[in-house]
């Protein structure tokens with residue numbers, strides 16, 4: 001028994017999505033069915049599944065849900081937000097250029113630009129460790145320029161090793177590491193494959209965490225790789241780029257209020273944050289429709 005499911009494949013800076021339209025009828029798939037859709041051999045293949053729905057409240061235009069490739073539903077997706085607005089415009093679901101959408105992590109305002117990119121007001125970051133959430137019990141932060149760096153022990157292949165990180169939530173949890181601590185100035189040589197999964201699943205992150213590896217190029221430019229919670233390393237992570245800039249500004253490594261160029265493996269994201277706790281993080285980047293299709297989705301997997 002299968003169901004025929006129409007989908008749109010999209011990508012934002014190489015972070016790729018299967019977009020499902022639930023604006024006309026509810027769509028409630030199982031985690032196993034979401035994993036099937038995300039599977040790059042047996043299904044369509046994607047980092048996340050985006051389910052576009054009707055507005056849950058009068059103050060927004062739409063709602064959308066985000067499911068990681070492992071089938072777990074999450075609070076936020078920055079690259080997905082840009083693809084969402086491209087989708088609803090292309091599908092004729094809106095004629096607006098500024099769209100408000102409700103996600104589990106909050107309400108986003110999205111602006112489609114004339115050059116094809118999209119700017120997302122990602123809201124203010126959450127920097128209180130307990131709200132990330134991060135268990136800081138028994139730890140003492142290293143204060144730097146008003147920001148905080150935490151050292152946790154991570155079991156790598158050989159033994160336990162200390163890893164220094166900043167913690168930020170954009171509605172979803174992020175750990176940001178400066179790669180200089182790994183004796184390299186090249187993010188391509190950072191130990192993402194080895195340490196990414198260990199940090200993602202570290203017990204001090206009760207909801208797991210997205211692990212960002214940041215190379216500071218200048219006060220207005222970074223290179224970033226992210227081992228995403230529930231996926232693994234992706235070519236880009238929008239909320240990860242926002243979290244890295246927030247951490248970098250707070251720690252004095254990046255310039256507050258500047259347009260920070262975030263070079264990811266999939267393309268350039270531009271992030272701006274004024275540095276105030278209530279200042280919104282603004283992210284601008286690409287959003288591309290790749291193809292549309294149909295798939296026979298097994299009713300039970």
Ligand SMILES: N[C@H](CCC[C@H](N)C(=O)O)C(=O)O
Pocket residue numbers: 015047048068074075076077078079080172173210228229230231236237238239240
């Ligand atoms: N893996 C993330 C969700 C997707 C975030 C990323 N794709 C983005 O563009 O922000 C998490 O579990 O919080």
